[in-house]
Amino acid sequence: MxxxxxxxxxxxxxxxxxxxxxxxxxxxxxxxxxxxxxxxxxxxxxxxxxxxxxxxxxxxxxxxxxxxxxxxxxxxxxxxxxxxxxxxxxxxxxxxxxxxxxxxxxxxxxxxxxxxxxxxxxxxxxxxxxxxxxxxxxxxxxxxxxxxxxxxxxxxxxxxxxxxxxxxxxxxxxxxxxxxxxxxxxxxxxxxxxxxxxxxxxxxxxNTHFDDQRRRPTLMRFHQFKDLVEQHFVEWKSVCTYAREMGCTERSLTRAALDAEGISAKEYVLRRLGLEAKRLLIHADWPVGVIADHLGFQEATHFSKFFRRIAGCTPQQFRSVNGHE
Known part of the structure; x- marks a missing residue:
């Protein structure tokens, strides 16, 4: 084969x-x-x-x-x-x-x-x-x-x-x-x-956007932030935690995210968390409450409220729309 x-x-x-x-x-x-x-x-x-x-x-x-x-x-x-x-x-x-x-x-x-x-x-x-x-x-x-x-x-x-x-x-x-x-x-x-x-x-x-010498320090900071988010987005939901780990201010971190992605550092973390929620809802046969706990939410209701803000629908509605019965 x-x-x-x-x-x-x-x-x-x-x-x-x-x-x-x-x-x-x-x-x-x-x-x-x-x-x-x-x-x-x-x-x-x-x-x-x-x-x-x-x-x-x-x-x-x-x-x-x-x-x-x-x-x-x-x-x-x-x-x-x-x-x-x-x-x-x-x-x-x-x-x-x-x-x-x-x-x-x-x-x-x-x-x-x-x-x-x-x-x-x-x-x-x-x-x-x-x-x-x-x-x-x-x-x-x-x-x-x-x-x-x-x-x-x-x-x-x-x-x-x-x-x-x-x-x-x-x-x-x-x-x-x-x-x-x-x-x-x-x-x-x-x-x-x-x-x-x-x-x-x-x-x-x-992308020539990343070749601008004047913007490289900011973009390098964003890439460092992005790598940390990939590793810690479940347990680190506060921008100040990332800023402290990187040795910079929250303002400079937000500026780097705005420059690279057009959104704030806080919004970037929330979207990454929301993306993981979507992946788990589609790929895993887990109840919503288990997914909420896996992503660090103390209550399933808090997770549902967060997900509705990110996706515009409830977790169950998202599963249904994407063919996951």
Whole structure:
């Protein structure tokens, strides 16, 4: 079974079990496929998955880069619309809520990447100091020339990854797949290719907003704040706690958040807490009271009041609207 079949198997399985189960797809390749990266078409996934399965919201334990090559997609990422025509690239990170959307009139490439694939096992191959996928934008748009180049790179990565697949018709049959050294070398080759692709995209299409030298200190402060929020948003709900940890004033922290996101530092923390609440309501078969306790609310009523402010509806209404009965 290839990695692609496993991904599809995960989606199909979710359509057969109760809607209240955890909608999480794990990366567990079976059979002969040995790599932590796989490349396939959205249309391949769609052909092998039910329509209901493609329209559900899922969380993943791996990264996915989804490059739209034709048509107009209406994907959702963390419950926000990500509309995109050809050239739109979406980065889906582990734990995020993703939906391919209801539209089927589009196609593109999917690069499925296991987290440990990004970090080489050998110190001789260590590139971590120069590569941070977490700083890659959630969505960028590539122009026509860039799209042609990106597609060419992706297609070559797909061909190279198929070298070890005995069932693939991409290469003539030979015994390359039997060598452990070959697998290790190809894994490194694919990793370098992925680094090169993502780094080129970041350099070429990065937001000039972040290149303004005058704003870099403020933006660096915001990124530090953002990292702390990811680690502590459940137990740290006060901006003064973050400011004290960072050694700055609440005012300067709020200014950094306003400059980077257009909202206050307090609002940023509340939205992150609200996003986690949405993810749990969709992905977990937990009562609302359990979710409230998990997120640090002393009373379920306090959580419901908070959630209504964030989402404009009650937690149960949110579950119902998103197909979680």
């Amino acid at each position: 290839t990695t692609l079949e496993l991904v599809v198997w995960g989606v199909n399985e979710m359509t057969e079990i109760s809607r209240n189960q955890i909608h999480e797809i794990r990366y567990r390749p079976e059979g002969s496929y040995p790599y932590g990266l796989e490349v396939f078409r959205v249309s391949d996934l769609r052909r092998r998955t039910s329509q209901e399965g493609m329209r559900r919201t899922y969380g993943y334990t791996f990264y996915m880069l989804i490059l739209v090559t034709e048509g107009q997609s209406n994907q959702m990422l963390d419950f926000e619309p990500c509309l995109g025509a050809a050239g739109s690239l979406l980065m889906v990170r582990p734990g995020q809520a993703h939906n391919f959307g209801e539209s089927e009139d589009w196609d593109g490439w999917i690069l499925l990447v296991r987290p440990d694939f990004l970090w080489p096992a050998s110190s001789r191959e260590d590139l971590r100091s120069g590569f941070d996928i977490e700083r890659f934008p959630a969505c960028i748009h590539i122009d026509a020339m860039g799209l042609e180049r990106a597609e060419s790179v992706i297609q070559w990565m797909r061909k190279d990854a198929a070298c070890n697949d005995e069932s693939s018709s991409e290469h003539p049959p030979h015994d390359l797949g039997r060598s452990t050294q070959f697998v290790e070398d190809m894994q490194s080759h694919l990793r370098y290719g992925f680094y090169a692709l993502v780094s080129w995209l970041a350099i070429t299409y990065r």
